[in-house]
């Protein structure tokens with residue numbers, strides 16, 4: 373570790389992994405509720421488990437992004453973090469606020485939570501991914517501002533690199549678009565319209581800049597390829613992201629009451645959204661092929677390549693699958709959407725955070741790379757989680773195709789619940805794949821505790 | 831990794847061939863393949879250009895069989911009007927197609943540095 377303040381990242385990464393475990397447990401609970409409807413009812417109803425699953429995902433990814441920034445920015449800026457104290461303080465604020473929110477979801481009915489948090493004053497609750505009480509949202513804004521101030525001051529007073537600038541642009545964008553979560557128009561069309569300004573412009577806009585910056589940083593470190601080459605790629609990737617992704621928001625405006633022209637704009641621009649993801653694959657492969665050194669951290673290299681491939685698969689390929697209006701007409705809101713949502717979130721954002729953790733955590737714990745046994749276990753966990761996620765996606769895709777056919781395409785369409793009954797087999801298989809995912813995650817956590825073997829290398 | 835063994839024009843042709851192979855799998859099917867055949871005819875045996883042109887042709891022929899023939903067989907045996915047929919065909923086609931694309935990307939990256947897929951082959 374070059375600067376000692378980088379070590380605050382360790383707190384953030386540890387919390388991220390802890391919440392990740394929670395997220396998956398709630399995913400498994402819901403997966404079972406899909407086939408055994410009254411499992412854990414009334415203690416944990418499906419809608420509550422869903423909220424906990426998705427909110428934990430977002431929160432731990434934010435912990436992961438912040439940790440990555442705290443590790444990466446000082447090293448790129450060639451100076452200590454502006455204020456390590458502020459970073460630590462905000463960590464605890466965010467963790468406590470997050471934990472209280474999740475407990476709120478679990479312990480009191482959602483309507484009561486809205487009451488006691490005074491949602492009436494500024495109603496923002498009740499929308500997917502943005503279910504947090506208004507005060508939690510305000511807390512998130514405070515944490516984000518303090519974070520941006522801290523990172524921003526470090527960058528401004530230090531060496532300015534392309535990676536730092538792309539990263540901070542992405543992070544500012546993340547904060548700015550989150551502000552739309554406070555705008556909650558009564559008109560349902562307007563409500564949905566601006567909801568996507570948070571959700572879509574995050575994952576298919578500003579988060580991609582964060583993804584690109586983190587991936588580029590790790591690739592420079594593990595391959596030793598010239599910064600100049602990597603920076604050129606990064607420029608093109610983010611340019612393509614913004615050119616396609618901003619107007620690409622239109623792929624969510626096909627059927628919600630917005631003007632017809634969105635069917636063309638949304639289809640054409642979002643059909644090009646796979647390009648930046650494709651380029652990331654090309655970029656990562658190229659850098660690893662041109663590598664100038666054999667970095668001892670094999671696991672981090674695997675995660676980096678895995679991110680590039682799986683992001684292309686989940687976002688690029690599975691996104692393209694249902695993004696053209698004539699296709700989306702049939703697939704909108706089916707299990708095809710869930711299939712894509714899982715693989716894209718995992719392949720892009722889960723994996724890039726795990727890439728950064730894999731690279732940085734050993735260094736923060738005093739080694740350039742983990743010992744061989746720990747790395748082998750970590751690589752097993754990579755394959756368990758990644759392969760089981762491919763299967764979760766395939767089973768949900770199968771369920772989705774069947775659902776579309778039975779419920780929307782066939783000459784004698786059947787009702788929603790009748791169709792669900794006929795595809796239960798896919799949900800069983802999804803749950804089994806989910807259990808394998810959990811095994812992978814347990815192996816992953818264990819890999820942090822593996823001691824070197826007795827064998828001593830010269 | 832003896833990169834000096836290949837002339838830069840040879841590497842350029844190899845890169846073009848690898849790019850055409852990728853294009854045939856994605857944006858420009860058939861057209862890109864025709865161009866690839868044309869490039870193949872210009873290459874000399876034993877060069878890296880010939881290697882990548884040949885690899886591209888083989889990859890695409892193999893992909894055509896794996897994608898179209900197998901999918902057609904699935905439809906023929908499964909029946910056009912069966913939901914299960916489409917479950918298999920769409921999932922199969924998507925995943926296999928992507929696998930070929932990822933493979934072609936790796937080949938392209940190798941061609942850029944004037945190398946074969948790996949040192950032995």
Ligand code: HEM
Pocket residue numbers: 500575576623624642643645646683686687688690691692693694695696700703704705706709712713714716717720721
């Ligand atoms: C890493 C990047 C991405 C992530 C994390 C992601 C995630 C998601 C999620 C979670 C949803 C479901 C939202 C909801 O309705 O609750 C969704 C919907 C959608 N995504 Fe993505 N996505 C990504 C990239 C893409 C790309 C590149 C495309 C197009 C090529 C795409 C096309 C779509 C479409 C068309 C929908 C709407 C599905 C429907 O009509 O039900 N996504 N995405």
Ligand code: HEM
Pocket residue numbers: 396399400401402403406422425426429709710711713714717718722802803805806807809810
């Ligand atoms: C890192 C791994 C995972 C990620 C990134 C993830 C992400 C997500 C996302 C983004 C959604 C919302 C999807 C949408 O709106 O279309 C979701 C919902 C869901 N997830 Fe996960 N998930 C993961 C693991 C799992 C696992 C292992 C299971 C269970 C086996 C699971 C089961 C579910 C279920 C049942 C839903 C609700 C779908 C619905 O509303 O019908 N997830 N997850």
Ligand SMILES: [Fe+2]
Pocket residue numbers: 572576620621623624
């Ligand atoms: Fe989108």
